[in-house]
Amino acid sequence: MKFVARYSGIVVLVLAVLALQAQARDLDQDEALRLRQDGVIQPLEQLMQPALARYPGATLLEAELEEEDDTYVYEIELLIDGVVRELEVSAHDGRILKDELED
Numbered sequence: 222m223k224f225v226a227r228y229s230g231i232v233v234l235v236l237a238v239l240a241l242q243a244q245a246r247d248l249d250q251d252e253a254l255r256l257r258q259d260g261v262i263q264p265l266e267q268l269m270q271p272a273l274a275r276y277p278g279a280t281l282l283e284a285e286l287e288e289e290d291d292t293y294v295y296e297i298e299l300l301i302d303g304v305v306r307e308l309e310v311s312a313h314d315g316r317i318l319k320d321e322l323e324d
């Protein structure tokens with residue numbers, strides 16, 4: 222029992238560190254502008270086309286550029302008929318990577 226009590230704190234700490242490393246990093250507007258100018262990412266207006274084609278009449282609530290596992294993605298929230306959907310769109314080519322109801 223002492224073994225479990227002694228090492229459970231260490232296990233929790235390790236899991237917390239791993240969870241923090243897996244989180245996405247938000248990019249600010251200066252970083253986004255530099256990435257656009259360097260041709261690394263596409264303009265948000267262009268990348269929104271597949272999402273708006275999927276959900277005509279949707280209203281854009283929020284868009285954030287993030288770096289996840291060395292990949293740039295836009296996390297986009299759309300309001301569709303009173304329901305909020307969260308999409309992840311590749312900032313490189315506009316592919317919709319995730320599409321789910323907002324929690």
